[in-house]
Amino acid sequence: MGIVARMLTQEHDGIPGYAAHPDGPGSRPGILMVHHAHGVTADYKIDAYRLATLGYNVLAPSLFNMFGIPGTTQIGHGADLQAKHSDPEFLQKIDEAWRYLTGRMNSDPARTACIGHCMGGRLLIPFAADHPQVRAIVLYYPSIRDEPETSHRPRHAFKLAPTLKCASLVFCGGKDYIATPAIQGPLWQSFIASGSPVEWHFFSDANHGFRHPDNEGFQPHYADLAWPLVTDFLQGLTMKEPTVVRLAQTERVSFGPLSHYQLIIGDDEGSTPVRTGIQTAQPGYEAPLHSHPYVEILHILDGAAEAWIEGREDEPIVLEQGDTLAIPPDTPHSFRVRGDRVLRLLGTHASSRRIVAYKDGAQSDARGYRVVD
Incomplete structure (x- = not known):
C-alpha cells in the first residue's frame, strides 16, 4: 500500500x-x-x-x-x-x-x-x-x-x-x-x-x-x-465497516511465465492479521518447493491441482474445485496444475507478512515474493 x-x-x-x-x-x-x-x-x-x-x-x-x-x-x-x-x-x-x-x-x-x-x-x-x-x-x-x-x-x-x-x-x-x-x-x-x-x-x-x-x-x-x-x-x-476489494483493481505479481498472484487482503506494512490472495496458473506450472513459518491454507476455486510435501512426492494429494488443504508451519511443500485447465486457488497465510523459505536457495524480495530472473 x-x-x-x-x-x-x-x-x-x-x-x-x-x-x-x-x-x-x-x-x-x-x-x-x-x-x-x-x-x-x-x-x-x-x-x-x-x-x-x-x-x-x-x-x-x-x-x-x-x-x-x-x-x-x-x-x-x-x-x-x-x-x-x-x-x-x-x-x-x-x-x-x-x-x-x-x-x-x-x-x-x-x-x-x-x-x-x-x-x-x-x-x-x-x-x-x-x-x-x-x-x-x-x-x-x-x-x-x-x-x-x-x-x-x-x-x-x-x-x-x-x-x-x-x-x-x-x-x-x-x-x-x-x-x-x-x-x-x-x-x-x-x-x-x-x-x-x-x-x-x-x-x-x-x-x-x-x-x-x-x-x-x-x-x-x-x-x-x-x-x-x-x-x-x-x-x-x-475499522468496523466491511472492506471491499475489487480483484480487477489489484496488482498482478508475476510468478514466472505461467502464473501470477493478486493480493486481496494484506499490505506491505503488515497491518492485517492474515494475508489472502488468488494465484492463477496455466497448465504446466509447478511451484518451487518452499515452506512458511506459519499455517498456509490453499482452496481451489477453479481447475485442479496436485500437492505434496517434501519426502512424499510419490503420494500427491489431488485437489479439485472446492477442496481445501491446510499446510502445517515449516513444512516444505509444492503443487502443480493437474490437467489442461487453468488453476485458480485462494491462498491464505496465517501471518501479517508473507515469509517464504525456498529449498533451492532462491531469495525473496522485501514483500516476500520470489525473485524471478
Missing part, C-alpha cells in the same frame, strides 16, 4: 498543514489531528504517516497558519497566540479542517475521529460537543484549568464533557502542571457523566507534554506506551 504524504498550503490546497493518506481512490476512515501550542511539529507528520499506513486519511491543519501567522512551528509563542485568539475562533478553524477532511479528502464522517494534544485536546472537547458525528476523540493531557468562563473561553470542559456523544480516550500525567491531578479528578467525573464510552489512562509520574520531543516534559517511554493504546482504540471504533 503506497502512502501519499505532503505539506499543505493555503494557496495551493485551501488549507495549511500536513496530510497523509493511502494512495488510491475510495472513501476511508479519517483522523483529524489538532496540534498543541507549538504548532504542527515534526512528530505530527510522523504520526500522520503511521496512521495512514493503517488505512486512515489524516489531516493535521496548522491552526496558527490559518490565522495568517507564518512559520511551520510556533514553539514558545503558543500562549501569546491563544491569548490573541478566542476558543470560538479556534473552533471555527477546526470546523474548516473537519470539512476539508470529510470533503476533499473523502473521509467517511461516521468513521472519522480526532486526536488532540495539550491545547488541541482542550479544544476538541467543545468541538466534539458541537459535532456529535465525530466517532471518537483521543486527548493527550488536555490543558484544562480551573478557571471561570469568559468571552474568550466561554464554555468549560467540566460542563461540556457530560454532553459528549462520542467515545473518548484520555491520557493524564501525575506531574502535569496545567491539568493537575486536582483538576483531572472532576474532569474524569465529567466524562463519565456523559454515558458514552471512556478509556482513561493515568501515569503517575508522567509530565505534561510527554508525547512531544520538542517539549521539556518529553518522556519517550510513555510516548511509546501510549501509541498502541491509541491505535487499538481507534481501529476498534473506526
Whole structure:
C-alpha cells in the first residue's frame, strides 16, 4: 500500500498543514489531528504517516497558519497566540479542517475521529460537543484549568464533557502542571457523566507534554506506551465497516511465465492479521518447493491441482474445485496444475507478512515474493 504524504498550503490546497493518506481512490476512515501550542511539529507528520499506513486519511491543519501567522512551528509563542485568539475562533478553524477532511479528502464522517494534544485536546472537547458525528476523540493531557468562563473561553470542559456523544480516550500525567491531578479528578467525573464510552489512562509520574520531543516534559517511554493504546482504540471504533476489494483493481505479481498472484487482503506494512490472495496458473506450472513459518491454507476455486510435501512426492494429494488443504508451519511443500485447465486457488497465510523459505536457495524480495530472473 503506497502512502501519499505532503505539506499543505493555503494557496495551493485551501488549507495549511500536513496530510497523509493511502494512495488510491475510495472513501476511508479519517483522523483529524489538532496540534498543541507549538504548532504542527515534526512528530505530527510522523504520526500522520503511521496512521495512514493503517488505512486512515489524516489531516493535521496548522491552526496558527490559518490565522495568517507564518512559520511551520510556533514553539514558545503558543500562549501569546491563544491569548490573541478566542476558543470560538479556534473552533471555527477546526470546523474548516473537519470539512476539508470529510470533503476533499473523502473521509467517511461516521468513521472519522480526532486526536488532540495539550491545547488541541482542550479544544476538541467543545468541538466534539458541537459535532456529535465525530466517532471518537483521543486527548493527550488536555490543558484544562480551573478557571471561570469568559468571552474568550466561554464554555468549560467540566460542563461540556457530560454532553459528549462520542467515545473518548484520555491520557493524564501525575506531574502535569496545567491539568493537575486536582483538576483531572472532576474532569474524569465529567466524562463519565456523559454515558458514552471512556478509556482513561493515568501515569503517575508522567509530565505534561510527554508525547512531544520538542517539549521539556518529553518522556519517550510513555510516548511509546501510549501509541498502541491509541491505535487499538481507534481501529476498534473506526475499522468496523466491511472492506471491499475489487480483484480487477489489484496488482498482478508475476510468478514466472505461467502464473501470477493478486493480493486481496494484506499490505506491505503488515497491518492485517492474515494475508489472502488468488494465484492463477496455466497448465504446466509447478511451484518451487518452499515452506512458511506459519499455517498456509490453499482452496481451489477453479481447475485442479496436485500437492505434496517434501519426502512424499510419490503420494500427491489431488485437489479439485472446492477442496481445501491446510499446510502445517515449516513444512516444505509444492503443487502443480493437474490437467489442461487453468488453476485458480485462494491462498491464505496465517501471518501479517508473507515469509517464504525456498529449498533451492532462491531469495525473496522485501514483500516476500520470489525473485524471478
